[in-house]
Amino acid sequence: AQTVTQSQPEMSVQEAETVTLSCTYDTSESDYYLFWYKQPPSRQMILVIRQEAYKQQNATENRFSVNFQKAAKSFSLKISDSQLGDAAMYFCALIEAGGGADGLTFGKGTHLIIQP
Amino acid sequence: ETGVTQTPRHLVMGMTNKKSLKCEQHLGHNAMYWYKQSAKKPLELMFVYSLEERVENNSVPSRFSPECPNSSHLFLHLHTLQPEDSALYLCASSQLINSPLHFGNGTRLTVT
Numbered sequence: 001a002q003t004v005t006q007s008q009p010e011m012s013v014q015e016a017e018t019v020t021l022s023c024t025y026d027t028s029e030s031d032y033y034l035f036w037y038k039q040p041p042s043r044q045m046i047l048v049i050r051q052e053a054y055k056q057q058n059a060t061e062n063r064f065s066v067n068f069q070k071a072a073k074s075f076s077l078k079i080s081d082s083q084l085g086d087a088a089m090y091f092c093a094l095i096e097a098g099g100g101a102d103g104l105t106f107g108k109g110t111h112l113i114i115q116p
Numbered sequence: 117e118t119g120v121t122q123t124p125r126h127l128v129m130g131m132t133n134k135k136s137l138k139c140e141q142h143l144g145h146n147a148m149y150w151y152k153q154s155a156k157k158p159l160e161l162m163f164v165y166s167l168e169e170r171v172e173n174n175s176v177p178s179r180f181s182p183e184c185p186n187s188s189h190l191f192l193h194l195h196t197l198q199p200e201d202s203a204l205y206l207c208a209s210s211q212l213i214n215s216p217l218h219f220g221n222g223t224r225l226t227v228t
Contacts, residue, residue: 045219
């Protein structure tokens with residue numbers, strides 16, 4: 001079974017600063033996908049960024065980038081130039097390439113606070 | 117407009133009631149999901165439908181009954197729920213089983 005661990009229940013960052021959210025995972029598969037989702041107070045889960053495990057290059061999406069360390073099974077999210085609208089719960093998630101019996105597995109989430 | 121619409125947004129029901137949650141997706145996706153989000157717990161996958169066929173049922177109690185009449189609609193029928201079933205129920209859809217999920221805003225369910 002696959003697992004996803006987010007060890008930071010809460011993180012705080014000053015507006016315009018950079019913050020990194022940690023995520024580690026475990027899977028027996030070699031081909032899988034990793035995601036970061038954002039859940040603002042509106043409750044809707046929004047895809048932030050996606051990484052294919054077979055790609056060595058770290059995914060980037062505007063101010064959001066990941067540090068994917070496959071050997072270490074680590075998938076951290078870096079948010080640059082933090083904005084007030086970035087305040088939300090952030091969930092790391094994994095799914096095996098074939099879908100897998102467990103589907104998409106989520107971590108418990110990290111609550112990100114942006115201080116003005 | 118999120119592309120995935122859930123109704124109602126909030127629901128309060130007694131343990132003897134029967135109610136249904138509705139999810140509709142306008143994205144042309146082939147897979148739909150029900151997730152349960154409880155406080156301080158990871159999202160729990162409840163049901164997965166691919167091309168209107170159930171492909172996953174993660175040992176969910178029978179008091180939760182899903183229905184997928186077509187690729188755009190997904191229901192979760194509820195009956196004789198327990199207070200511990202109070203949670204946010206999120207519907208999602210994706211193009212394929214391993215594609216990124218698009219979520220609705222969820223239904224906040226309170227069982228009294």
